[in-house]
Amino acid sequence: MTDPIEPNAPGRASRRAILKCAVWAGAGVLWTVSVGVPRAGVLGGTARAADLASADFSFVQISDSHIGFNKEANPDAVGTFKKLLARVRAMSPPPAFMVHTGDVSHLSRDAEWDTAQQLIKETGFETHFIPGEHDMLADDGKPFFARFSPGATPGGWSSFDRNGVHFVALINVANLKPGGQGNLGAEQIAWLENDLRDRSASQPIVVLAHMPLWLISAEWGWGTDDAAQALSALKRFGSVTVLNGHIHQVMQKIDGNVSFHTAMSTAFPQPAPGTAPSPGPMKVDAGKLRTLLGVRTVNYVLGQSALAIVDHPLGA
Amino acid sequence: MVRFASARRGALALAAALAVLAFGYSPFFARADRGNTVTIDNFTFGPNDLAVAVGANVVWTNRDDIPHTVVSADAPAGLKSPPLDTDDHFEVRFDKAGIYKYFCSIHPKMTGTITVR
Ligand SMILES: [Cu+2]
Numbered sequence: 001m002t003d004p005i006e007p008n009a010p011g012r013a014s015r016r017a018i019l020k021c022a023v024w025a026g027a028g029v030l031w032t033v034s035v036g037v038p039r040a041g042v043l044g045g046t047a048r049a050a051d052l053a054s055a056d057f058s059f060v061q062i063s064d065s066h067i068g069f070n071k072e073a074n075p076d077a078v079g080t081f082k083k084l085l086a087r088v089r090a091m092s093p094p095p096a097f098m099v100h101t102g103d104v105s106h107l108s109r110d111a112e113w114d115t116a117q118q119l120i121k122e123t124g125f126e127t128h129f130i131p132g133e134h135d136m137l138a139d140d141g142k143p144f145f146a147r148f149s150p151g152a153t154p155g156g157w158s159s160f161d162r163n164g165v166h167f168v169a170l171i172n173v174a175n176l177k178p179g180g181q182g183n184l185g186a187e188q189i190a191w192l193e194n195d196l197r198d199r200s201a202s203q204p205i206v207v208l209a210h211m212p213l214w215l216i217s218a219e220w221g222w223g224t225d226d227a228a229q230a231l232s233a234l235k236r237f238g239s240v241t242v243l244n245g246h247i248h249q250v251m252q253k254i255d256g257n258v259s260f261h262t263a264m265s266t267a268f269p270q271p272a273p274g275t276a277p278s279p280g281p282m283k284v285d286a287g288k289l290r291t292l293l294g295v296r297t298v299n300y301v302l303g304q305s306a307l308a309i310v311d312h313p314l315g316a
Numbered sequence: 317m318v319r320f321a322s323a324r325r326g327a328l329a330l331a332a333a334l335a336v337l338a339f340g341y342s343p344f345f346a347r348a349d350r351g352n353t354v355t356i357d358n359f360t361f362g363p364n365d366l367a368v369a370v371g372a373n374v375v376w377t378n379r380d381d382i383p384h385t386v387v388s389a390d391a392p393a394g395l396k397s398p399p400l401d402t403d404d405h406f407e408v409r410f411d412k413a414g415i416y417k418y419f420c421s422i423h424p425k426m427t428g429t430i431t432v433r
Contacts, residue, residue, distance in 0.1 A: 071381040071402065107383055107399055133422045134383070137399045178389035178419035178427055220359075221425035278358035280382050 057163045060088050060095040060125070061296040063245030064265035066134065067116045068106035073281030074289060077106075077267035078115060084266045084295050084314055085123050095297060096162065098125045101245040101263060102132030102173065102210030104148070109138075113147060131156065132210040132246060133173040141174060157188050159195050165300055165307075166199060168192065170209040172224045182211030182224035182246075189226065193233045204239040204300065204307065212244045214253055214260050217273035222247055234258060239305040241298070247279070249292070250311055261309055264294035290315030353377060354428065356384050356400070359420075361428035368432055370413055376406045389417040389427060 062084065069077040088095065098120070105112035113135075120127050129148035131141055138144075145156045149169075152158040156171040170192070172182035184192075196205075207213065213231065215223035224230075234240045240258040248270035253260045268281040269292035276282070284292065294313040301308070352368045354361050356378045368374060376386050378400040386397040386406055395418050397406040410416065410432040420426035 073381065107401065137383070137385075137422070176421055176424040178417070178424055180424045219425070221423060278360070278380070280359065280380055 056300055056302045057096045058093070058297050058299040059162075060091070060098040061101060061243050061263050061298060062088070062098055062266060063101040063263040064103040064132065064248055064267055065100070065116055066103050066106040066265065066267035068109060068112040069267050069281075071268075071281060073268040073283050074293075078119075080289075080293050080314060081116070081266045082119060084293065084312075085119055087312060087314070088125070088295060089123050091297070095125060098123070098127040099167075099169075099208055099243070100127055100129045101208055101243060102130050103134040103245060103265075104129065104131070104144075106134055106267075107137060108135055108144070110143070113144070117147070128160070128167070128169060128208070130169045130171060130208055130210055131173055133176070136173055153191065155185075155188055155191075157191060163300065164302075165204045165206055166196075167206045167208065168195065170207060170230070172209050172211045172213070172227075177225070180225050181215075181218075181221045182209070182213075182227070184224060184226050184230055186226075189229045189233070192230055196233055196237075199237075201236045202238055204305070205234060205237050205241070206298070206307070207234070207240065207242045209242070209244055211246045212251075212260065212262055213242050214255070216247060216251060216262070217279075220273055220279045222273065222279070231258065239307070241307045241309075243296075243298070248282075252309075257305075259306070261296075263296050264292065264311060264313065266293055266295065269293065287315075354430075355379055356420075356426075359384075359423055359426055361418075361420075361426060364427075365429045365431065368410060368430060370432055371409065371411055372432070373407055373409045374430055376400065378402060378404050383422060384420045384426065385422055386418050387421040389419045 065081045066077055067081065074080060088098065104116045131144045135141060135144040141156065145152060149156060149158060156174070157169060159166065159168045161167070170184060170188065172184050175185060176183055209224070211224055212222055213224050213227040238257055242258060242260045244260070244262045247262050248265035248268065249262065249272065250264055251262045269284065270279050271282045291313045294311055296312065297310045299308040299310070352366055352372055352374045354363065354366055354374060354376045356376065357380065359380065366374065376397070378384050381402050383399040383401050385399055386395055388395040395408060395416065400406055410430065413432050416430040416432065418428055418430070
């Protein structure tokens, strides 16, 4: 099945339109854009923006910082990263922790990881990292795992629990196959099945993976070849929130109890599928750029099955 | 200049390439004066299927503002470039006839073939 894709259309969808869209999402597919003021994404029709203030806990997703990138699309990727981390530090109430969903560096260089690690450390927030393909360019990712997730399994994947929510950090950027997309591999899927086996179906699950776990563009390889097997292990759970990076823009889809969300980059935007000859960095003027970079908060309210997502662009 | 005597000896040449990397920050590989070129533009290897004579050099040049790699698609892995940033080159000499399929290990949708005869 190929899902329809509505290109990220900044400025076009009003909040009202999104809410209307969310009702329609009961039919299965929801695409929204997030631009301008922070905007609540409505999941499963239960979460409301008003709930955000009373969330039992929230965490922040940052993604695709590409430290080391200095091309025309954003000559100062360190600067925008710093500004967005400052936004996180100013959040009230503060998030419980952060997750970085990959492409911390641009070229897997120690100096790039040093910079990112230092800036994140200065925020004081505990941070969980998974790699993107740009973090896997040296020695099959070993330097990344040694630095950022030393407690993970040998393959780099791991899980942890917070406030009753179970987090699964998956690696789909290793051993990529010629002509293929993201790849989890049989060993990791077996681990996932085992990790989930004894859990109550009522426990909310958050899945982190760099590349999207649903097919966004076959032509651009924006998907994960063996995602279906991982998702079948998640089917019985009442609330599954999948957080991805990689495509440097917000796209969402709801499929039953599973909601999928890709995040903005802190470094540079990428085009929507079908709108450019390649997925390379999108060049826009500085004012526009601020609206296309951002971070995300994810809010969990006890007793509500859906997690509420708010995307925060760097500027309106 | 990095020169792989053959795809089979690629691993050895990669070690040489990494030695170069260790002493210079940027992975830059001089372009051969003669030889066949593959240009990476818009996440595509062009020409996608290049035919060369035995003993010819092939130079890949990345014109995108995103890094790419040139890695053998078939086992055993012979071709394995370091990440090529914008305008970086990667050069290999092909001493044996054959069909060498390769891809970008960062963007695996990107594939290409060198036919040596
Ligand atoms: Cu590539």
